[in-house]
Amino acid sequence: MNHAQLTALGRALRVLGEHGEALTSDTPDAKLHEVKADLKRALDLLDESVTGAAPSTRCPEHPNGPVDKNAPDLCLLCETRRRTARRNEFNGPAPQQPQTDPVQSRYGVSGDRPQPQQRWLPELWTGQTWQLCGTPRRDRREAELFIAAQRKAPRAAMAYRLVHEFTDYEVLRVWGTPVKVDIEPMGNL
Numbered sequence: 321m322n323h324a325q326l327t328a329l330g331r332a333l334r335v336l337g338e339h340g341e342a343l344t345s346d347t348p349d350a351k352l353h354e355v356k357a358d359l360k361r362a363l364d365l366l367d368e369s370v371t372g373a374a375p376s377t378r379c380p381e382h383p384n385g386p387v388d389k390n391a392p393d394l395c396l397l398c399e400t401r402r403r404t405a406r407r408n409e410f411n412g413p414a415p416q417q418p419q420t421d422p423v424q425s426r427y428g429v430s431g432d433r434p435q436p437q438q439r440w441l442p443e444l445w446t447g448q449t450w451q452l453c454g455t456p457r458r459d460r461r462e463a464e465l466f467i468a469a470q471r472k473a474p475r476a477a478m479a480y481r482l483v484h485e486f487t488d489y490e491v492l493r494v495w496g497t498p499v500k501v502d503i504e505p506m507g508n509l
Contacts (some may be wrong), residue, residue, distance in 0.1 A: 321369040329369060332362035438486040442467050445479035445503030452473075453477075456485070471495060 321329075339355045375383035379395035391399035415499045439456040440463035453470060457463035461481075479496030 321371075325365065325369040327360065329365045332358065332365055336362055338345040346476055352502075438484065441469070443481050443483055444470070444477035445481075445496070445498040446477070447499075448503070450481065450498075453480070460484075460492075468493060 335358050336355070339351075339358060342351075343355075372474060373384060376387050377383060377385055377391075377394040379385065380396055381395050382395050385397040387394050388396035388399045391402075393399075437458070439458060440460050441452060441456045442454045442463050443450045443454040444465045445451075454466050457466065463482055467482060470476060477496075479494065479498040481494040482492045484490045484492050
C-alpha cells in the first residue's frame with residue numbers, strides 16, 4: 321500500500337466513523353444511502369490497496385501455510401512442531417540408530433593412506449622471519465636451481481634456505497647470513 325492509498329483509505333474510514341456516530345433510530349433513508357455509498361467507496365479503496373492473498377491461517381510465522389483445522393491457529397507446520405514436542409515429552413526422545421563401523425570409502429581410511437609426499441620448500445629471509453618464496457618443489461635439484469636464480473635476481477634477499485618437508489621439517493642448506501633487521505629507522509631512538 322503506497323502513501324496515497326493509505327491517506328485515501330484513512331479519510332474514507334474516518335468519514336464512516338462520523339456516520340456511525342450520527343446514526344439513530346430515526347435516520348432518514350437518504351442518509352443511509354449516503355453511508356452505503358461511503359462504505360462502498362472505502363471497500364473499493366481497500367480492494368485496490370490489498371495486493372497479497374488473504375492469510376489462510378492465524379499464524380504470524382506462516383500466514384499462507386498449509387491449514388490444519390484442529391490447530392488453534394490453523395497452522396499445520398506449527399501444529400506438527402507442537403505434536404512432536406508433546407510426543408517427546410511422553411515417549412522420550414526418538415531411539416538412536418545403533419553405532420556401526422564406518423563404511424569403506426573408495427579413498428580408504430586415514431590409517432590406510434600413505435605418508436605425505438616429500439617436498440622441498442625454498443624460503444627467503446625478510447629481515448624478520450623466514451618466508452616461503454616460490455612454490456614447493458618435488459625435486460631437490462629443481463628447488464636449488466630456483467634459489468640460485470633468485471640469488472642472481474636484481475632484488476635478491478640477504479639469505480635463502482632450502483627446507484625438506486616429509487613428516488617433519490628439516491633445514492638442508494642455507495645461502496647467505498640471516499641478520500635481524502630493525503624495522504624502525506635509527507634504531508628506535
